[in-house]
Amino acid sequence: MRHGQGRARRAGTALAAVLTWAGLLAAAAGCTAERAGHGGIGEAFGKLPAPEDVIRVFPDDGSKDVRPGRGLLVRVPSGRLESVKVVKSQDAQESAVPGRISTDGLRWEPREPRLSLAARYTVDAVALDGHGHRSARHTTFTTYVPDERFIGYVTPENRSTVGTGMIVSLEFNREIEHRAAVERAVRVSARPAVEIRPHWFGRTRLDFRPERYWKPGTRVTVSLALRDVEGARGVYGLQHKTFSFTVGRSQVSVVDAAAHTMRVRRDGALLATVPITAGAPRHTTYNGKMVVMEMLEVTRMNSRTVGFGGEYDIPDVPHALRLTDSGTFLHGNYWAPDAPGHVNVSHGCVGLRDVKGGSSQTPAGWFFDRSLVGDVVQVVHSKDKKVAPDNGLGGWNMGWREWKAGGAVK
Numbered sequence: 077m078r079h080g081q082g083r084a085r086r087a088g089t090a091l092a093a094v095l096t097w098a099g100l101l102a103a104a105a106g107c108t109a110e111r112a113g114h115g116g117i118g119e120a121f122g123k124l125p126a127p128e129d130v131i132r133v134f135p136d137d138g139s140k141d142v143r144p145g146r147g148l149l150v151r152v153p154s155g156r157l158e159s160v161k162v163v164k165s166q167d168a169q170e171s172a173v174p175g176r177i178s179t180d181g182l183r184w185e186p187r188e189p190r191l192s193l194a195a196r197y198t199v200d201a202v203a204l205d206g207h208g209h210r211s212a213r214h215t216t217f218t219t220y221v222p223d224e225r226f227i228g229y230v231t232p233e234n235r236s237t238v239g240t241g242m243i244v245s246l247e248f249n250r251e252i253e254h255r256a257a258v259e260r261a262v263r264v265s266a267r268p269a270v271e272i273r274p275h276w277f278g279r280t281r282l283d284f285r286p287e288r289y290w291k292p293g294t295r296v297t298v299s300l301a302l303r304d305v306e307g308a309r310g311v312y313g314l315q316h317k318t319f320s321f322t323v324g325r326s327q328v329s330v331v332d333a334a335a336h337t338m339r340v341r342r343d344g345a346l347l348a349t350v351p352i353t354a355g356a357p358r359h360t361t362y363n364g365k366m367v368v369m370e371m372l373e374v375t376r377m378n379s380r381t382v383g384f385g386g387e388y389d390i391p392d393v394p395h396a397l398r399l400t401d402s403g404t405f406l407h408g409n410y411w412a413p414d415a416p417g418h419v420n421v422s423h424g425c426v427g428l429r430d431v432k433g434g435s436s437q438t439p440a441g442w443f444f445d446r447s448l449v450g451d452v453v454q455v456v457h458s459k460d461k462k463v464a465p466d467n468g469l470g471g472w473n474m475g476w477r478e479w480k481a482g483g484a485v486k
């Protein structure tokens with residue numbers, strides 16, 4: 077899953093150069109803990125039902141070409157829905173979808189039942205079961221685009237404020253055969269001016285970035301003149317849209333997997349050194365530069381959705397920042413309290429201390445509240461390969477010459 081919404085938080089009061097976390101409520105980190113001395117997921121939660129059995133969302137997660145007349149519904153078989161947030165993204169414009177939870181707490185439905193054409197919908201739902209246990213679910217689906225048309229789903233959103241590592245990314249709903257024609261119809265410019273170049277990843281994705289991270293305060297404008305451009309034989313563009321976003325302050329965090337620390341720098345100055353846990357020896361964390369793609373105050377993490385077996389299924393992971401498409405997160409963790417700063421126990425994520433339900437007083441809550449979509453998190457000294465440039469917004473791991481060579485217009 078990619079792109080999205082980014083419930084980014086603005087920076088608060090500046091802290092001292094180095095913060096210590098002694099005295100904070102302990103919790104821990106990683107996608108899940110290994111069992112050796114740190115408490116396995118089974119010990120913490122017992123056997124959990126599948127995510128789709130706790131919170132059921134229709135249309136199904138990952139559905140494409142959903143017809144406008146099909147209904148949108150969130151429901152739980154028991155317990156009650158605590159909150160439901162549905163966001164529609166269309167032409168880089170994000171808007172909330174109004175709806176209501178039924179009086180018995182079992183259903184959420186939108187006020188307007190008809191879905192929009194050529195849109196991406198994101199659903200975030202939190203529910204309480206009959207025992208008071210909280211569970212969360214995050215799903216996306218896209219709606220139908222007429223067969224003879226194509227569109228590009230754009231990251232970031234219009235009028236957003238992003239970190240200096242943001243990459244402009246267009247994901248097309250159909251394979252593009254005439255890449256040069258489509259590339260010429262997309263213009264990305266910046267004020268103050270800087271050279272910005274495109275790079276294709278396959279036939280459905282076109283990214284843009286400058287040679288180095290954006291300067292804080294830069295205003296970036298993206299113009300899509302795709303309407304009636306032939307992207308493939310008989311398939312023409314639908315969009316004619318201009319939008320812009322602003323680059324906020326610079327924040328780059330370096331995770332040292334060997335030292336179990338993360339050094340957070342704001343505008344070049346050290347803001348904090350935070351204890352972390354990274355991937356265990358059998359499930360190491362990618363090295364390289366990753367960009368925060370979306371921010372979720374609470375989400376569910378299930379090992380089966382990222383290619384593992386049934387090692388873990390955590391219903392309420394707090395303060396989760398997505399770093400890759402393949403499932404790497406930096407998130408809060410409350411189930412392995414001895415790990416951060418001492419040992420790597422996760423299945424590839426980067427974990428920070430937190431408490432069940434999340435708290436702004438923990439390292440995870442502190443970092444979440446001071447992060448933006450587009451911030452850079454760089455991992456070093458992990459015994460793994462470098463993250464692929466097309467895994468999330470990983471294009472900063474590619475040299476400038478190679479990046480420029482990936483454009484279709486020579």
